[in-house]
Amino acid sequence: MEVSWETSVTDSINTIYLLFSAYLVFVMQLGFAMLCAGSVRAKNAMNIMLTNVVDAVVGSISYYLFGFAFAFGDSNPFIGTFFFALKDVPNATYDYSYFLYQWAFAIAVAGITSGSIAERTQFSAYLVFSFFLTGFVYPIVAHWVWSSSGWLSPSSTSPFLGSGAIDFAGSGVVHLVGGVAGLWGSLIEGPRVGRFDAFGKAVPMRGHNATLVVLGTFLLWFGWFGFNPGSYDKILVPYPSTTDQGNWTGVGRTAVTTTLAGSTAGIVTLFGRRLLVGHWDALDVCNGVLGGFVAITSGCSVVEPWAAIVCGFVSAWVLIGLNIVALKLRFDDPLEATQLHGGCGTWGLIFTGLFAKEEFVVQAYNSGESGVSRPYGLFMGGGWGLLAAQVVEVVVIIGWVSATMGPLFFALHKLKILRISAEEEMAGLDISSHGGYAYMGHPDESHPRYYAEYMQIRRQ
Template identity: 35%
Template sequence: MELSTTVSELRYALDTFFFLMSGALVMWMAAGFAMLEAGLVRSKNTTEILTKNLCLYAIACTTYLVVGYNIMYVDNTAGGIMPSIGALIGTQSEGADHSLESDFFFQVVFVATAMSVVSGAVAERMKLWSFLVFSVILTAFIYPMEGYWTWGGGFLSEAGFSDFAGSGIVHMAGASAALAGVLLLGARKGKYGKKGQIYPIPGSNMPLATLGTFILWFGWFGFNGGSQLMISDFENATAVGQIFLNTNAAAAAGAITALFVCKTTWGKADLTMILNGALAGLVAITADPLSPSPLAAVSIGALAGGIVVFSIVAFDKIKIDDPVGAISVHGVCGLFGLMVVPFNNPDATFGAQLFGAVVIFAWVFGSSLVVWSILKTTMGIRVTEDEELEGMDVHDCGIDAYPEFVSVK
């Protein structure tokens, strides 16, 4: 066997393994979302939110395999709008850097991430089965369409839109779908008063929420690092190291900024805001974790950590009830991440970034609003007032997450 052939096979094996391990890290983010959301909802809704997170992951893996990946990547016209519609993942291209199967696995966990954003925002009052039906449509069709326009080589890609690992394509898209659902769903009972009062509804388990945030932070190294797509040569290996550094720096800066904003605004270190500050930094740097210097990454994360606090407060003031702050973290900070890309990447322009952001939001929000409206008319999307009061665990699952302790006298 020639030396060049051996080297080529070794690089193929290494890049495939890198893809698979990065995908496994992103898959672990499903656990992070589950723990974060389980900690930020009330105890009576914990089993149901865990059921949602497990089932949406299973649904995403199935629908994206059957049709979604094909829509996004297989046999599409460069610069086009309408994808080819087929089934399964196509065939391995000759001379590829990694296996087709590893590429599918890495992509499918991103789809699940977008859907996970939705589950927290609609928590504590949405019907389980309506949510699962929507999960099928988002992961099979809505997400793959905008994925083709961007990462699949469609018209947004041709227009110069740049989103390295998915601040807009994944995170803002998930938030856009969530916003459409929340607007039709309405707020939880007791969240807002008739005279504009805002009543906090504390989460049930801060240790779980914190664990979930650390899991997401950890998984994000695969999310951003794996998006380099290769690691088998000097240039790409160095780039992956830079991406890891910048990803971590942005998250840390986001948490620190949120801490200081909370202290200066309310005199308290609000843990939920600090957790969201770290996640905001991660979302913002995802649009381009490679081009910025480490100090620029710190600045991006710090700004996002401040933005998310004020965004969560602003949504509450206009009575948009988001129990976990998902729309602010993934939507507002996803948009922020897209728009700061040109400051560090000379190949990106503000016009192309804004165009891409508007198209992604309009498509995902608009199509999601239609789907949610159909579900509201047919199946209904909101549980009854009695079911909401009793809790989703009893109504949907029949299992309490935290069986009550029996006191012995």
């Protein structure tokens, strides 16, 4: 069949845009690596950087062999296709560029979970859970929400509760999945040695390099412009009732709502933490910014910019509040990944159910067709339908990830291949598992305890 010149150009531009967005999302792996490396103690820097590389390389193979087929294959994700997803997925619209974009999302999930169990986990355990998470657990959720045949998909021919769950770029599909998986890993492993004293009071274990944390935050911010606006996988889609509107009109708005939510969360966290701890803290602000991004990721395409500011404001307090609760419960997550990605991801889904605008919902999911009516945000006059679907997504994600990753981490624990020994943990994973520290000479003389441990190991 002959393809017109206009169609060829449109397809080319859509492909280039999607691939460029995939590259931006992949840059987030570097952001995760820098953020994680800076947030841990110097004696574990090499280990955490290696685990971020492993998340990408293991996730690539796992997602290719299993994950993409589970996510976008047969209408029943438990039967049908298993291997070689690019060949087996029976939909011509899912091409190589679409695979690459979805792969970049999949490996981000494993990176989130890795942060929760940092500084005390055996390297072999990373290999196991990364493969399982990217190849099976995450793709099933992606199928539910993002596949056209998924039961929660807003693009389904018979959407759940008339609307489906709107999770445009993955507050739930990506961030809540990674956060819940990290929750179970951290709970089963327990706190790091020395994190809490004999009276249960938290002992500070600050990361060793604020520069890397800030660098990682800005790299993640940059990558989020592919994560959220890039989820318009076809930008050259003209709306049938207009000559000057299409998906491209929503791309800029999505980038703006993303920026405003993250910026608001950052400034609120800055002043909120100043009131609580008595000083300005760059690291807290970085996590606040990321919490705002996580929250807006669900509704970035269907809310007004002013609503994004509301989203960021609340997400900052969600993060601050959950961190206080975590310390009281003696829950140890070195990267605050469970609180940030799980807590703010949950708020993001609820926020969408409250503030989604009908016009934007129709644009994002019905290509701007005139005469279409869809459930939208409760606070915008749209009733309870969309909010109910959002709550259902939260519940089923927590249930599914808990039912899969919880037993996996428990099995690794029982097999004694999850947590390192207390001696190795005190010495540092770099020297015990990777042949030496990430830095020349010794980890950091400005931390006498690390230096003393290092010298003791050298004398041995």
